[in-house]
Amino acid sequence: MTLEQDLIVIGAGPAGISAAITASQHGLKVTLIDEAPIAGGQIYRATPQEWTPNTNGSPDQDLDDGNSLRDSLSKSNITHLTNHVVWAVAPGFEVRAVSDSKEIKLTAKKLIVCSGVTERILPFPGWTTPGVIGLAASTNLLKSQQILPSREPVIAGSGPLLYAVANAIIEAGGKPVAIADVGSLFDWVVSLPKLFAAPALLIRGLIWRARIFKARITVLHRHHVARVYGDDKVESIELMPIDANGTPLPKKKNIKIKSTSLIVGHGLIPSLEITRLLKAKHVFRAERGGWIPELDAFQRTSVSGLYVAGDCGGISGAKTAALSGTIAGLQASFDSGMITEKIFQDLYAPTESKRNKAERFGKRMGKLMSIRSGLLEGLTPETIVCRCEDITYGQIMDAVNAGAADCNEVKAWTRGGMGPCQGRTCGETIAEIVTRQVGDRDKAGFFTARVPLRPCTIDALAPVCSYDDIWNSDVAKVATAILPAENTEYKNSKK
Amino acid sequence: MQSHLPQLAPLRRECKLPETKTDLRIRGKFQRGKPVEFTFDGITVNAFEGESIATALLAADIVSTKLSVDGYPRGPVCHMGSCQECAVRIGGRKTLACKTKVSQGLQVEIDGLKK
Numbered sequence: 001m002t003l004e005q006d007l008i009v010i011g012a013g014p015a016g017i018s019a020a021i022t023a024s025q026h027g028l029k030v031t032l033i034d035e036a037p038i039a040g041g042q043i044y045r046a047t048p049q050e051w052t053p054n055t056n057g058s059p060d061q062d063l064d065d066g067n068s069l070r071d072s073l074s075k076s077n078i079t080h081l082t083n084h085v086v087w088a089v090a091p092g093f094e095v096r097a098v099s100d101s102k103e104i105k106l107t108a109k110k111l112i113v114c115s116g117v118t119e120r121i122l123p124f125p126g127w128t129t130p131g132v133i134g135l136a137a138s139t140n141l142l143k144s145q146q147i148l149p150s151r152e153p154v155i156a157g158s159g160p161l162l163y164a165v166a167n168a169i170i171e172a173g174g175k176p177v178a179i180a181d182v183g184s185l186f187d188w189v190v191s192l193p194k195l196f197a198a199p200a201l202l203i204r205g206l207i208w209r210a211r212i213f214k215a216r217i218t219v220l221h222r223h224h225v226a227r228v229y230g231d232d233k234v235e236s237i238e239l240m241p242i243d244a245n246g247t248p249l250p251k252k253k254n255i256k257i258k259s260t261s262l263i264v265g266h267g268l269i270p271s272l273e274i275t276r277l278l279k280a281k282h283v284f285r286a287e288r289g290g291w292i293p294e295l296d297a298f299q300r301t302s303v304s305g306l307y308v309a310g311d312c313g314g315i316s317g318a319k320t321a322a323l324s325g326t327i328a329g330l331q332a333s334f335d336s337g338m339i340t341e342k343i344f345q346d347l348y349a350p351t352e353s354k355r356n357k358a359e360r361f362g363k364r365m366g367k368l369m370s371i372r373s374g375l376l377e378g379l380t381p382e383t384i385v386c387r388c389e390d391i392t393y394g395q396i397m398d399a400v401n402a403g404a405a406d407c408n409e410v411k412a413w414t415r416g417g418m419g420p421c422q423g424r425t426c427g428e429t430i431a432e433i434v435t436r437q438v439g440d441r442d443k444a445g446f447f448t449a450r451v452p453l454r455p456c457t458i459d460a461l462a463p464v465c466s467y468d469d470i471w472n473s474d475v476a477k478v479a480t481a482i483l484p485a486e487n488t489e490y491k492n493s494k495k
Numbered sequence: 496m497q498s499h500l501p502q503l504a505p506l507r508r509e510c511k512l513p514e515t516k517t518d519l520r521i522r523g524k525f526q527r528g529k530p531v532e533f534t535f536d537g538i539t540v541n542a543f544e545g546e547s548i549a550t551a552l553l554a555a556d557i558v559s560t561k562l563s564v565d566g567y568p569r570g571p572v573c574h575m576g577s578c579q580e581c582a583v584r585i586g587g588r589k590t591l592a593c594k595t596k597v598s599q600g601l602q603v604e605i606d607g608l609k610k
């Protein structure tokens with residue numbers, strides 16, 4: 001099935017919803033696609049349809065904000081495809097998505113990518129032990145599944161989510177055993193002036209800290225996980241003091257804590273598979289989450305007709321995401337000739353100033369979550385770096401020492417990053433390891449984006465079963481059109 | 496199917512729905528869906544409609560849900576469909592436990608072989 005649209009928006013978080021609503025208000029025919037069953041994105045991830053809210057439940061700001069976004073979405077003319085995973089995108093633009101073993105093809109002249117972020121978890125010995133889960137993952141469990149990741153976890157990593165998760169666990173009746181913050185108290189204090197840009201969020205953060213203090217939970221600043229003990233389940237966690245760069249301080253004492261759960265996260269990474277497939281220009285900005293697409297003040301990328309909004313254009317939080325979405329929607333409407341320059345300017349100016357204000361807070365948060373390269377210095381040769389293929393730090397170092405000069409070479413030599421997660425989990429780590437050798441992240445590069453962007457069953461894509469049928473199917477044509485040079489040999493042999 | 500996991504003691508336990516302090520489910524804000532029963536590697540697990548398989552397993556204290564390519568135990572990490580560490584098998588097909596909802600009578604098998 002092919003659907004022709006004026007505009008496709010990928011990702012129904014605050015950015016995508018705002019972009020789609022704005023463009024639709026100005027008369028564009030818009031389709032919004034998301035793999036989730038309900039709109040909202042990560043921060044406003046909804047509870048399942050099968051559940052009903054209790055009227056006497058405690059107030060929840062994120063839930064209310066999410067509901068009001070969903071409400072405006074349902075009142076619009078937007079075609080909202082839920083449960084659809086985008087697995088391929090081609091220039092021009094053609095978007096392919098699968099749901100329940102059915103494939104759909106959409107085309108449009110304009111594309112806004114609002115695919116959000118994934119969590120960065122840097123490895124440490126024992127991090128693959130079952131029971132070690134993500135910090136952002138925990139917010140998801142607490143919000144949308146209404147379940148505690150654990151009653152007495154150790155919480156470690158960086159950024160505001162540390163305290164958000166600890167607070168939510170306390171509120172739900174649990175008690176974290178300890179919080180190990182990679183940042184120092186000083187890092188937080190110097191951030192304060194910038195955080196005044198969003199007083200409501202600042203107050204919320206201070207309330208979290210007060211509650212954590214009142215619950216007498218140990219907060220260890222400048223600490224990182226040294227090792228997790230346990231084979232098929234976490235048994236205890238050793239924390240170690242680190243310096244500002246994350247490098248372990250061996251002269252100071254480590255602390256060993258008994259707990260069956262470790263919640264850990266070292267910031268967020270923009271999801272760039274789609275903008276990479278479309279060959280948009282990217283730049284490296286550690287404080288914005290790492291690699292980000294190069295954007296102008298109107299959310300335009302270097303590719304004509306392609307816009308990016310929200311955290312996947314650089315970490316800045318939900319408020320900025322929504323405002324940048326509105327700007328992208330406005331710009332796409334203007335570029336499609338739906339509004340005059342005057343109307344555009346009148347609507348753009350106030351949104352831009354709000355966005356810039358929200359960004360001051362958001363960028364500071366992004367900075368607190370940016371990667372500290374010293375955190376990888378506690379790795380042992382046996383530590384697994386690529387979880388999908390069980391590739392160790394030792395194997396990666398062997399490749400680097402033997403001359404692998406960028407991420408893709410390490411991938412080709414070791415298989416690290418070649419598994420089903422497409423390097424989303426280990427990409428950052430491998431890039432940092434290579435950077436130590438080659439000098440900077442620009443030289444280290446990044447894993448080439450590949451289709452399918454997410455694993456999908458072959459029968460969903462090609463309900464035909466002989467190899468030739470698959471080869472002649474649309475899927476294969478798209479795949480070979482997008483895949484880089486290494487596949488041309490096979491392509492040519494088929495000609 | 497024979498289990499490949501003789502060494503994982505926690506998996507062998509019957510899983511009840513505890514209403515006690517050790518229960519991880521947050522009650523109060525929402526009325527969950529209907530209670531359902533499914534099996535994981537032959538063990539009966541109780542859950543509520545709307546929950547993901549990963550959530551139900553977490554609530555049942557089953558954290559080791561997969562074996563990696565080299566046979567090491569693994570469990571869900573990202574709960575958002577990114578890391579692929581929650582892969583399980585349903586009807587022989589690989590599925591993400593964090594992205595698949597539980598349903599009555601579902602037979603979920605562990606993914607991967609012990610080396």
Ligand SMILES: Cc1cc2nc3c(=O)[nH]c(=O)nc-3n(C[C@H](O)[C@H](O)[C@H](O)COP(=O)(O)OP(=O)(O)OC[C@H]3O[C@@H](n4cnc5c(N)ncnc54)[C@H](O)[C@@H]3O)c2cc1C
Pocket residue numbers: 010011012013014015016033034035036040041042043044084085086087114115116117118119136137139140164268271309310311312317318321453454575
């Ligand atoms: C797991 C997680 C939890 C988080 N929790 C919080 C929190 O509690 N508080 C907070 O302030 N911030 C949180 N964040 C940060 C969050 O990124 C921002 O606050 C905010 O959600 C950004 O909005 P966005 O619109 O840019 O992207 P998102 O809200 O992330 O929305 C992106 C959407 O794109 C969809 N998508 C991506 N790729 C595809 C694809 N290939 N096919 C189909 N759909 C796709 C995703 O399903 C998602 O719904 C969290 C981040 C993560 C990863």
Ligand code: FES
Pocket residue numbers: 549570571572573574575576577578579580581582591592593594
């Ligand atoms: S837990 Fe990461 S994909 Fe399911």
